[in-house]
């Protein structure tokens with residue numbers, strides 16, 4: 001029996017999590033959000049990216065890392081889910097190439113020294129990207145003020161990008177986090193796709209994986225939108241599973257029946 005890729009004419013696996021920078025789905029809003037965040041970082045300020053689960057935050061953060069030239073920026077991407085203050089410092093230290101050891105105050109001091117050194121000596125501007133920041137505890141988020149506050153003049157040595165689900169916005173509205181929220185010069189967001197955009201997205205993801213024709217009929221693309229509601233992650237999962245099911249059934253095309261079965265498999 002043929003394998004899945006050759007059945008649908010893919011030269012690589014479609015609907016993967018990682019996506020090459022040049023292969024991103026070209027939606028104007030995504031590119032606007034990306035440019036606005038990059039511009040804020042270029043101005044040495046901090047920013048936030050707040051959007052629902054599965055709408056493309058991590059992918060956008062990866063695009064930021066790729067777009068900031070290595071010659072000018074030192075970017076550190078950290079997934080920060082559920083960390084204590086000390087854990088957070090250790091993660092940041094590790095990302096900076098520092099030994100992640102010591103007490104919380106000594107770690108903070110080491111980080112501050114390192115950031116200053118980075119800014120003064122090799123001219124590289126440190127950018128700290130904290131993904132999944134909606135899961136951070138309030139006291140851990142409040143710690144970010146310490147990391148950006150050490151330079152006594154108003155110039156910020158470190159740009160922070162906080163990314164997370166809408167819960168992050170509520171967190172940032174808390175009084176204890178007023179100082180952190182004030183330092184965020186730009187808030188970007190991402191939205192789900194419309195029905196037409198979902199279809200274009202499916203076409204795009206199949207095309208970049210090498211397919212000449214869309215392996216989903218109109219019933220399937222509609223069903224994918226009805227179930228996935230234009231959420232990128234859900235769309236990817238449904239598309240991938242439907243293709244697997246069609247392949248198992250020896251069918252060269254996905255219809256709404258395969259999508260319905262995929263849904264049952266994914267979210268029983």
Ligand SMILES: Nc1ncnc2c1ncn2[C@@H]1O[C@H](COP(=O)(O)OP(=O)(O)OP(=O)(O)O)[C@@H](O)[C@H]1O
Pocket residue numbers: 015016017018019023024025026030051052053054055056057058059060165232233236
């Ligand atoms: N611009 C894009 N073009 C094509 N595919 C994308 C794009 N952005 C995201 N995706 C795809 O959508 C899926 C979800 O994206 P991503 O993981 O970035 O979302 P997220 O907002 O970080 O989700 P979560 O909140 O669960 O972490 C991924 O499989 C990714 O490949």
Ligand SMILES: [Mg+2]
Pocket residue numbers: 057058059131
């Ligand atoms: Mg993510």
